[in-house]
Amino acid sequence: MGLGNAPARYDVALLLTGLNRVLEYQPEDLTTTVQAGLTLATLDAELRKEGQFLPLDPVGYDRTTLGGVQASAASGPLRHRYGTARDQTIGIRVVHADGTITKAGGKVVKNVTGYDMNKLYIGSLGTLGIIVEASLKVMPLPASEGALLAFFPSIETAGEAALGVMGTSLDTAFLSLVAGEAVHELPGGRSVDGAAALAVGAFGQAAPIARVLRDATAICNRNGAAEVATVSSNEVTNLRRVLAEAPRGGSTTLMARLGVRPESVAGLIQSMAELSNKYSFNFGAVAHISHGIVHSGWTGKEGLMEAQRQATFIEEARDVARAEGGYLVLESAPPGVRALVDSWGDARGGQALMSNLKQQFDPTGVLNPGRFVGGI
Structure with a gap:
């Protein structure tokens, strides 16, 4: 529940770790179909037996599930060469708010029929449907x-x-x-x-x-x-x-993902460092620069990390990112801070379309209500 706003209401929590099987694996086709509760580390161990791997390496690799990566669109250093879960997913199975189950894509790479619904579900934070199964492209291990x-x-x-x-x-x-x-x-x-x-x-x-x-x-x-x-x-x-985990040191209080154009990354990090000094916060960042993604973390001495002060800092940091034509998403913060600042910031272009999609897919607001952009 780290990413996103606090839910508008909370009736039932679904834990998918029991859905943890490899359903199909075709090494000769470089494809596999797995359940969403399978951890990346467990899948990797299976793929390596055949000299293959799935090039997704987000934070928390050993404990992160495939469904979690797809719901959040999390990525790591290998995004530079291989892209994200959107690029590796060729098929998906989703349970909707009314209990119906639908499929998108397929189990082979050359599947070009219909709309590419995979990319709609991936990164939607479970607000459109619950991802329970996915078919993936895998890669040969490098020599x-x-x-x-x-x-x-x-x-x-x-x-x-x-x-x-x-x-x-x-x-x-x-x-x-x-x-x-x-x-x-x-x-x-x-x-x-x-x-x-x-x-x-x-x-x-x-x-x-x-x-x-x-x-x-x-x-x-x-x-x-x-x-x-x-x-x-x-x-x-x-x-x-280490590159995936470094900004998240054990005592990290605030975590954010920022995005700007690649040529603006160094300037943005410098501005964040200066702002952090102003607040006497310790600051660390890892940027996957070709995509303009900057993962940042902050800690501070007791007495300097009062909730309102942290919230004010996040809003100032968000203004700095906006000035560079970018954004800031708050990924982790104490509950008192989350109550004062929106995790996503101002809704950007496309909010009306996103709200309409939410209405079509989940008209009663059952799935993760209020947690996504613009209160979706």
Whole structure:
């Protein structure tokens, strides 16, 4: 219940962890059909037996269920190369508010009939229907993995390096800009005196990976990197987990997802750091820069984290994001803060269409009432 506003009413909670089976798996077709309560980690273990994987790596990978990822459209570092659950889902089964069950898409990749309803349900936070089953595209495991970590004296120089890597033809698997307290969560980050870092990953054969890391290192050095370290191949998966979890340190009080154009990411993070200093909040961020997504977290000393003060801070941070043409979604906050600030902010374009869809799919407002954008 972390993401979204508090429900307008709360009668029954549905726990889908009992729906945790792999229903079909066709390794030769690179497809699988699974129930929504299956965790990503359990599915991954099954796929790896056949040398395959599902390229979704959101926060809380070990405990996150497929249904949770689809309802929230959560993503991680591999979004850079593989996209999100919307890109990996080819079919879906949904239970509606009146108990009817419908299917969308199919179990094969080349399914082009009808409307693409998968993308409507994914990211709707369960307000249109309860996702109980999904068919997915899976991928062959890469032959090898490689990565580097570059540490920079400023957020600006790290951002310039990131855009420099993006501006090449290098085949990168992930590209994440890390700033503030999150830098210290990186391997070797606690021993480095740097304001920001850039993580660059590559999948494939050894020679192309070496080229990617060599050229990315040169770009980082040209942009003033203080140190560039290669990550061993057996530690790349752990690095991706850290990149997903880093802004959410154990004592994190506030969590938000911000979005802007890729070229505005570094400036937005710098502005967030300055605003955090104004409030005496500790700040950390990990940005998957090619998509302009910035995951941010804040903590503070007792006495500085009063609910009204946190709510005021979030509204100021939201104004900063808007000024960059972006948005801020509050993903985690104490109940007292949630009572004072809307998790989604002002409804953006398309609110009327979304409200009409909600009316069509759930006219009595049974499913997650009030939790989504605009009180849907």
